[in-house]
Amino acid sequence: MIALVDCNNFFASCERLFRPDLQDVPVLVLSNNDGCVVARSNEVKALGIPMGVPYFKVRDIVEQHHVRCFSSNFALYSDMSQRILGVLQRHSPNLEVYSIDEAFMELSQLPIQDFQGWGDELRREVQTDIGMPVSVGIAPTKTLAKLASSYAKKHNQTCVLDPQHNLKEYEKILSKTPVGHIWGVGWRSTPKFTRVGVRTALQLARTSESWLHSQLGITGNRMLNELNGEVAYPFSDLKEPQKSIMASRSFGHTVKNLHELESAVASFASQAAFRLRGFEQTISSFGAYLRFRTPDGETKGQSAVSHFATPTNNTPELVQAALKLVQQLYDPTYGYKKAGVFGHHLQSANICQVDLFDALPPQLRSKQKLFMQAVDSINNRYGSETIHTAAIDPNTRKWHGKKQRMSPAYTTDWSQLPLVHKAS
DNA sequence: TCTGGGGTCCTAGGACCC
DNA sequence: TCTGGGGTCCTAGGACCC
Numbered sequence: 001m002i003a004l005v006d007c008n009n010f011f012a013s014c015e016r017l018f019r020p021d022l023q024d025v026p027v028l029v030l031s032n033n034d035g036c037v038v039a040r041s042n043e044v045k046a047l048g049i050p051m052g053v054p055y056f057k058v059r060d061i062v063e064q065h066h067v068r069c070f071s072s073n074f075a076l077y078s079d080m081s082q083r084i085l086g087v088l089q090r091h092s093p094n095l096e097v098y099s100i101d102e103a104f105m106e107l108s109q110l111p112i113q114d115f116q117g118w119g120d121e122l123r124r125e126v127q128t129d130i131g132m133p134v135s136v137g138i139a140p141t142k143t144l145a146k147l148a149s150s151y152a153k154k155h156n157q158t159c160v161l162d163p164q165h166n167l168k169e170y171e172k173i174l175s176k177t178p179v180g181h182i183w184g185v186g187w188r189s190t191p192k193f194t195r196v197g198v199r200t201a202l203q204l205a206r207t208s209e210s211w212l213h214s215q216l217g218i219t220g221n222r223m224l225n226e227l228n229g230e231v232a233y234p235f236s237d238l239k240e241p242q243k244s245i246m247a248s249r250s251f252g253h254t255v256k257n258l259h260e261l262e263s264a265v266a267s268f269a270s271q272a273a274f275r276l277r278g279f280e281q282t283i284s285s286f287g288a289y290l291r292f293r294t295p296d297g298e299t300k301g302q303s304a305v306s307h308f309a310t311p312t313n314n315t316p317e318l319v320q321a322a323l324k325l326v327q328q329l330y331d332p333t334y335g336y337k338k339a340g341v342f343g344h345h346l347q348s349a350n351i352c353q354v355d356l357f358d359a360l361p362p363q364l365r366s367k368q369k370l371f372m373q374a375v376d377s378i379n380n381r382y383g384s385e386t387i388h389t390a391a392i393d394p395n396t397r398k399w400h401g402k403k404q405r406m407s408p409a410y411t412t413d414w415s416q417l418p419l420v421h422k423a424s
Numbered sequence: 425t426c427t428g429g430g431g432t433c434c435t436a437g438g439a440c441c442c
Numbered sequence: 443t444c445t446g447g448g449g450t451c452c453t454a455g456g457a458c459c460c
Contacts, residue, residue, distance in 0.1 A: 010460095031428040038428070038460095054427040072428085099431095099460045186458050217434065219458085246430060340429085401428090 001115065001138055001162070002235055003105040004145040005088060005122065008133040008153060010101035011039035014080050015070050017131050018410045018418045026067040030055055033250045033401035034071055043067075071402075075409040080132065087126050096237050104142060106235045119158025137161065142233045143226035146183040147174070147201060163229045174202035174227070184223050189216065201227065241281065241346065247272040248289065248340020251399040255336040261290070262323055264399040266391035268341045269322040273315040274384070276343075277372060280350060282311035283343040286318060288325035291338035299337070302329050310358045311347055314368050315375070319389050339399075 007013060011029040016022045026043035030036065036054045037044075047065055049058050055069075062069060081100045088095055094106035112118045119136035126134050137148025139161040151173050152159035163170040180190035182201050192215055198204050204212070205227040212220035222232035247268040255261055265288055276283060287305035294300060304325045312318065322341050358365075375387050385392065408416035 033428070034426095036427050052427085056426045059426095102460080184458065188457060216457095219434070242431080244431075248429065250428065338428095 001107045001140055002142055002145045003107055003115075003119065003122075003136055003138045004098075004142070004149045005103050005105065005126075006135050006137070006149045006153070007084065007101040008135055009039055009041050010132075011070075011072060011077055012041040012044070013132055014073070014077050015068075015407055016041075017080065019407075022068055026065060027070070028062070028067055029070045029072055030405070032072060032403075033252060034404060035250065038072065069405050071404060071406040073407050073409065075412045076407065079411045080130065083130050084126055084132055084134070087129050088122075091122060094235070094237050096235055097239075104145065104235060106237070107138070115160045116158050119152075119160070123158065140164070140229045141226040141231050142235070143183050143223065144229065147177055147181070150181060151177065171202055174205060175200050177201035179204050182223070182227070184216075184219060241348070242279065243346055244342065244344045245272055245275060245281075245283070245346060246340060246342040247275070248338065248342075249399070249401055250291075250338040251336065252401045253398050254293070255399050256332070256334075257396075258327070258330050258332070259393065260396040260398060261330065261336055261339060262326055262391060263393040263396045265322050265326045265339050265341060266319045266389055267385070268339065269318045270315050270385075270389055270392065272341050272343060273313050273318045273372075274376065274379070276313035276346070277349075277376060280348060281346040282313045282349045283318075284308050284311040284345050284347070286321050286343045287341065288322050288329065289340045289342060290326070290329050290336055292331075292334040292336045295333050303342075304329055310360075310365075311349075313349060314372060315389060316368075319391055323391060 012027045015027055015029060024043070025041075026047060027041040028037055028044045028049065029039040031038045034055060036052055037049060037058065038052070040049060040051065044067055047061060047067070049061065049067075055062075061067075077100060085095065085097065085103060088103055088105060092105045092107065092110060094109065096104040096106075098104055107115070107118075115138045119138055123134055123136055126132055135149045135153040136158040137145045137150070137152050137160075138158065139145040139148050140163075144161045148159040148161040151161075159173070160166075161170055161173060177200060179185055179193045179199055179201060180187070182204065185193070185204075193199070193204065198207060205224065207224070209221060209224055212224050214220075216223065225232045249264070249268070251264070255264070269286075285305055285307050287303050289301060289303040291299070291301045306321045306325060308317070308321070318341075326339075360368075379386050408418070410416060410418050
């Protein structure tokens with residue numbers, strides 16, 4: 001059996017951890033740039049504010065009901081995520097971290113008699129130790145475990161879903177789950193199903209393999225198996241290396257000036273390079289992306305890619321490449337809204353096919369590597385961009401997104417520790 | 425006026441090979 | 443006038459996830 005442990009309203013719950021006064025009031029968290037709603041407490045859900053809605057569309061209702069809004073505070077959320085994983089690890093070493101607020105646990109090695117009791121005990125423990133409310137769903141496949149945990153969330157207790165041992169309960173729960181709530185059924189396919197009368201998860205689980213294949217391709221076959229208790233997505237606690245990387249931001253204000261655009265993109269390229277070094281990967285194809293409004297009011301995107309004969313994760317090299325691409329794409333009549341860099345074909349930094357005609361001699365490459373190590377350790381200690389490429393102009397901050405409602409980094413910055421008592 | 429930032433997998437179609 | 447059959451690799455775009 002596989003358990004899915006899923007934090008309830010994760011970002012909103014994190015904001016509450018150090019603010020007991022927010023316990024029973026509506027709390028919502030905004031995306032970067034304070035653009036749209038990415039997390040909602042139950043009170044906010046009850047107000048009918050949907051997930052992903054642009055903030056300005058719900059501002060009235062937010063003000064009317066005194067909803068507390070926060071900019072997203074990833075320093076806090078990541079740290080809380082790590083702490084929760086620590087608790088889960090005490091129960092099972094077989095952990096597959098699925099996202100910042102979810103993890104699968106493989107249970108077949110554990111001597112568990114009563115799954116429901118086990119799950120409820122785990123929930124109590126995370127609540128007591130961290131203060132985070134979580135839901136637990138337990139089932140023979142990941143798809144069913146996801147389904148169980150979303151059912152568990154509504155009923156405030158662990159949900160065990162097993163067609164082999166309790167068909168009645170399985171049918172009851174699947175028949176109450178709308179087809180669009182199934183893992184892998186998105187807003188595009190939902191209408192395809194409801195149009196032909198397939199409205200619930202149970203109805204989907206009873207369709208034929210050939211029909212579901214005609215609708216979703218091979219994904220359909222897997223979904224059907226998983227819904228019927230046969231594993232198509234095996235549990236795996238091995239972390240596969242990433243295949244692509246991306247660093248991008250929407251701008252706080254429209255940017256027209258090339259210098260500013262370059263500064264932003266140089267910063268994204270540096271970020272990407274830093275992350276690549278973190279997981280010991282290099283990249284051979286690297287691109288830049290710009291999103292803009294044309295003089296006739298149309299919003300469009302454009303991108304360009306360059307290639308490296310010798311794969312790299314060297315900041316100056318990536319910054320230089322990105323700048324060239326931006327200069328290539330730039331049009332002074334456009335108003336730029338967003339920019340980013342991306343890379344594909346990541347490969348291990350330790351196994352590297354060198355280019356026979358590399359412009360840089362190998363000694364210089366290894367010197368560069370040491371140099372980047374030094375820069376990283378300084379930035380890790382004193383804050384990112386303590387040392388940065390000169391292409392990043394600290395005076396052009398216009399592109400920085402809005403973050404007007406950020407809570408303190410309570411647990412990751414000495415200067416922002418929560419204040420318990422202020423001596424007078 | 426104001427709409428995030430990461431990722432994954434699958435498929436179709438084009439270019440190419442013999 | 444007639445124009446095969448079997449592959450591979452790459453890319454762009456779509457759909458999905460959190």
